[in-house]
Amino acid sequence: MRLYPLLFLLLLVAGALAVLVGSGDLADPxxxxxxxxxRGYRLTAAFMxxxxxxxxxxxVQGLFRNPLASPSVLGTTAGASFGGxxxxxxxxxxxxxxxxxxxxxxxxxxxxxxxxxxLAVLLFFLRITQDLLALLLTGFVLSALFLSLSAxxxxxxxETWELGRAxxxxxxxxxxxxxxxxxxxxxxxxxxxxxxxxxxGRSLDLLLSGEEEAQSxxxxxxxxxxxxxxxxxxxxxxxxxxxxxxxFVGLVVPHMMRPFAGTKHQALIPAAALAGGIFLVACDIIxxxxxxxxxxxxxxxxxxxxxxLFLLLLVRLRRERALA
Amino acid sequence: xxxxxxxxxxxxxxxxxxxxxxxxxxxxxxxxxPGEVLALLGPNGAGKSTLLKVLAGLLPYEGRVEIADxxxxxxxxxxxxxxxxYVPQRSLLRSALSVEEVVAxxxxxxxxxFGGTSSNDQDAIDRALETTHAEALRDRxxxxxxxxxxxxxxxxxxxxxxxxxxxxxxxxxxxxxxxxLAVLRLIRQLTARKHTLIVVLHDLAxxxxxxxxxxxxxxxxxxxxxxxxxxxSAGPVRAVYGVKLIENARIGFEPDVETSGAE
Numbered sequence: 284m285r286l287y288p289l290l291f292l293l294l295l296v297a298g299a300l301a302v303l304v305g306s307g308d309l310a311d312p313x314x315x316x317x318x319x320x321x322r323g324y325r326l327t328a329a330f331m332x333x334x335x336x337x338x339x340x341x342x343v344q345g346l347f348r349n350p351l352a353s354p355s356v357l358g359t360t361a362g363a364s365f366g367g368x369x370x371x372x373x374x375x376x377x378x379x380x381x382x383x384x385x386x387x388x389x390x391x392x393x394x395x396x397x398x399x400x401x402l403a404v405l406l407f408f409l410r411i412t413q414d415l416l417a418l419l420l421t422g423f424v425l426s427a428l429f430l431s432l433s434a435x436x437x438x439x440x441x442e443t444w445e446l447g448r449a450x451x452x453x454x455x456x457x458x459x460x461x462x463x464x465x466x467x468x469x470x471x472x473x474x475x476x477x478x479x480x481x482x483x484g485r486s487l488d489l490l491l492s493g494e495e496e497a498q499s500x501x502x503x504x505x506x507x508x509x510x511x512x513x514x515x516x517x518x519x520x521x522x523x524x525x526x527x528x529x530x531f532v533g534l535v536v537p538h539m540m541r542p543f544a545g546t547k548h549q550a551l552i553p554a555a556a557l558a559g560g561i562f563l564v565a566c567d568i569i570x571x572x573x574x575x576x577x578x579x580x581x582x583x584x585x586x587x588x589x590x591x592l593f594l595l596l597l598v599r600l601r602r603e604r605a606l607a
Numbered sequence: 608x609x610x611x612x613x614x615x616x617x618x619x620x621x622x623x624x625x626x627x628x629x630x631x632x633x634x635x636x637x638x639x640x641p642g643e644v645l646a647l648l649g650p651n652g653a654g655k656s657t658l659l660k661v662l663a664g665l666l667p668y669e670g671r672v673e674i675a676d677x678x679x680x681x682x683x684x685x686x687x688x689x690x691x692x693y694v695p696q697r698s699l700l701r702s703a704l705s706v707e708e709v710v711a712x713x714x715x716x717x718x719x720x721f722g723g724t725s726s727n728d729q730d731a732i733d734r735a736l737e738t739t740h741a742e743a744l745r746d747r748x749x750x751x752x753x754x755x756x757x758x759x760x761x762x763x764x765x766x767x768x769x770x771x772x773x774x775x776x777x778x779x780x781x782x783x784x785x786x787x788l789a790v791l792r793l794i795r796q797l798t799a800r801k802h803t804l805i806v807v808l809h810d811l812a813x814x815x816x817x818x819x820x821x822x823x824x825x826x827x828x829x830x831x832x833x834x835x836x837x838x839x840s841a842g843p844v845r846a847v848y849g850v851k852l853i854e855n856a857r858i859g860f861e862p863d864v865e866t867s868g869a870e
Contacts, residue, residue: 348699348701387628440746484714485715485718487711488704488708488715489712491700491701491702492698492699492700492712493698493699493700493702495660495695495699496693496695496698496699496700497664498664498665498684499663499664499665499688499691499692499693499695500688500712500713500715500764500768501684501685501687501689501715501716501718501768502684502715503683503684503685538658541703545708546702546704546708547704547708548651549723
């Protein structure tokens with residue numbers, strides 16, 4: 284079967300299940316519309332976040348010429364997550380996020396500010412040194428820094444039981460509380476960044492041969508790295524703002540799609556976007572149907588499915604290398 | 608020897624390069640004309656490959672490099688790549704791109720950001736594959752090819768860009784005798800199309816058989832420059848390599864007309 288008809292079919296099935304499955308009785312005429320509306324938002328959020336993370340993974344894997352890279356290596360994921368937690372904490376402790384932001388927008392805005400802060404540091408170092416290893420290490424250090432800051436926020440939040448629960452639940456990832464405002468905030472940003480990544484696709488193809496060859500073939504390597512870092516950060520910030528911190532999508536989905544869509548970025552990016560969206564919608568359905576006292580966090584489901592899937596891919600990747 | 612300056616494809620004056628605090632090239636001056644092959648020769652570590660990368664615009668340098676009377680340093684990466692192609696010794700590509708996709712990368716400089724492969728691009732790709740006798744490899748995965756086949760594909764990628772100047776870094780280094788001869792013969796054919804070729808070579812006999820002029824480097828300094836037959840001669844070779852050159856002493860090889868087909 285051709286790739287795109289199959290992906291659209293899967294999307295249709297996943298979308299239908301996402302609307303129909305879950306706690307809450309659709310037979311109740313009074314509550315039916317509300318349930319459908321909430322599940323629609325939830326489906327949209329999961330799809331957007333999945334698409335954003337998968338494409339972020341494609342770009343970062345090309346940028347670093349490393350199939351084991353995921354969008355979080357830039358450190359902007361940890362930045363966005365930290366920003367979201369600080370926003371939650373501020374709101375929880377003061378009951379206000381400042382008069383200029385409506386309450387439900389506090390977390391998304393916080394995520395973007397956090398990602399921007401991490402990105403600013405990253406670009407500052409990218410300006411000083413063009414070295415790829417330096418970029419990787421800066422991202423690594425930023426991740427470590429923001430993760431410890433997040434741990435600090437979590438420990439402060441523990442003082443109030445409800446707040447602590449909200450902060451922890453956010454850091455584990457969930458699309459359950461996403462509403463129309465959050466979606467309409469993140470959608471244009473994610474859409475713009477997806478298009479931009481696709482437009483940089485040909486330059487990213489050149490980078491697959493390494494910096495020197497890419498340069499000799501006419502790529503402006505510095506500009507490709509600079510703009511890729513920016514667009515991946517926007518994707519990640521958008522994903523975290525509607526879905527919290529969800530791992531493994533950006534790592535696994537590009538690998539799942541390469542054998543079908545090919546390695547060239549302009550072919551891979553649309554396929555990865557669709558597949559990433561479907562993957563996260565499916566994970567969200569699983570999070571809802573696994574019996575548990577409360578819903579299983581989305582980040583836990585992607586990890587539980589993503590990790591074994593990734594190990595399988597790793598085995599296959601090694602086998603292909605051995606053939607080459 | 609042509610002295611007409613309008614014919615000069617590439618000219619370098621007073622080139623010096625410092626890498627990691629070490630002077631790698633010192634005051635190198637050279638010229639290359641269309642339709643000729645210039646050999647860069649010298650022992651390991653003499654600075655041949657560094658010089659080639661500088662001419663390709665891949666390394667910072669002091670001095671001046673002109674491409675058809677335009678300052679190399681003033682050219683944007685795309686414009687530069689339209690005029691100069693660089694063929695590395697080995698490609699660092701590890702991803703599963705097909706040969707045709709690899710050759711298509713040479714067309715990057717001609718394409719728009721959003722465009723796919725135009726019919727012009729496809730023609731150039733087909734021509735490059737034909738010239739390098741790599742049509743049969745078209746759908747193979749690049750990383751699964753032999754070193755000799757990869758070398759031909761990299762050459763095709765460079766040709767696909769339609770750049771008039773070609774820089775080749777030891778194109779025969781890892782090849783067996785048959786593959787090596789095929790590449791050298793290809794280099795000769797390209798001069799007939801008025802390409803300008805600058806080739807780093809390890810083998811002095813290859814340089815004598817294939818190139819018109821040569822530049823002999825030792826520790827970053829030009830020792831000798833001129834017609835290859837004069838540069839690869841007893842005096843300079845002894846001075847640079849510390850060996851005696853014996854004319855007609857080695858066994859030689861040439862393509863077998865029956866097995867490789869006459870051009």
